Amino acid sequence: MKYFLTCYLVMMACVANAQDLSAYQKNLFADGDRVLPYRLLSPLTEPGKKYPLIIFLHGAFEKGEDNELQLQIGGRFFMRDSIRKNYPAFVLFPQCPANDAWAYFENKLDLTTGNYTNWHFPFKPEPTAVTAGLLKLISRLLESDSIDKSRVYIAGLSQGGMGVLDIIARKPEWFAAGISMCGAGDPATSNLFMGKTALWFFHGDKDPVVPPVFSEQFYRKLKRAKSTVRFTEYPGVEHNCWVKAFAEPDLMRWLFAQSK
Secondary structure (H helix, E strand, O other): OHHHHHHHHHHHHHHHOHHHHOOOEEEEEEEOOEEEEEEEEOOOOOOOOOEEEEEEEOOHHHOOOOOOHHHOOOOOHHHOHHHHHHOOOEEEEEOOOOOOOOOOOEEEEOOOOOOEEEEEOOOOOOOOHHHHHHHHHHHHHOOOOOEEEEEEEEEEEOHHHHHHHHHHHHOOOOOOEEEEEOOOOOHHHHHHOOOOOEEEEEEEOOOOOOOOHHHHHHHHHHHHOOOOEEEEEEOOOOOOOHHHHHOOOOHHHHHHHOOO
16 A cells, blocks of 8 residues: 555656656657557757667556656656766657556456465467557657667566566567566566567565566576576565666666667
8 A cells, every 4th residue: 555655646746747847749649540649758969860769668557648647757767967968869658548558467466465466477469459559659760760770778667567578579679678677577478589689677575566576587587598688676675666776877878788
C-alpha cells in the first residue's frame, strides 16, 4: 500500500508541473483504427548531424490517453541541461492505453500477501496491439535522416521493462542497447538478442511487485553467453529502483557507448 500511495503522490505532483515538460512535442500516430499518443523531445540540433533515438516505456500507473502521464517518470531526466548537452538525442515517450500492455504477461494476486505470483510471460508471434503500433512508429522515425540508426536505444520500467525485453527480442537488429528497470520476461527470449543488443538490468532486492529473480535470470543467461550485459541490484530497495537507476553516474555514458 505504501508503494501505491507514493506513486499516487508523485503522479499528482508531476501533473501539477506538466508545463515543465512542454519541450516534448505532442503527437498522435494513427495505426488503422487505433491511435498511439506519444511525446517526442528533439535534440538541440546542429545542421546535417545525426542523433541517437531513445525510446522510453512507462509503467502501469502511467497508462491512458492523455499524452501526459507517460512523462511522469523519466521525462525530466532527459530534459536536464547536462543530459541534453552531453547526450543529445531524440527521446520518444509513447503512451500505452489502459486496456493493453507493452508485452504479454499473466499472474495471480495472492490475497494473503498482496503480491503477485504465478508469473507467466507468453512470447506470441504477434506483439500486443499497442506494441505493434509502436513498432510501426519506430520504423517511421528510423526513416529520418536525422537519426543515427546505429545508436537506437530502448529503456523502460516495470511493465515498460517487460516491454523492453519483448521488443528487443522481436527487433534485435534495431537496438544497440536496452535498459530494463524492475522488468521481467521469459529468459528464453534472450536467445533472440544475445550478442546483438547490450542490456543493463536494474532491480531492488526487496521488490514486492516484480520479483528481482527475473532480472537475475536474464543476466545469468546473457553473461554465460558472453553477451554485453550488466546487472545492478539495490539492497533494501523495493519497486521504485528507477530512482537510483537514473542517479547512476555511468548510465548515459554506458548507453551512448553502445552502437551497432
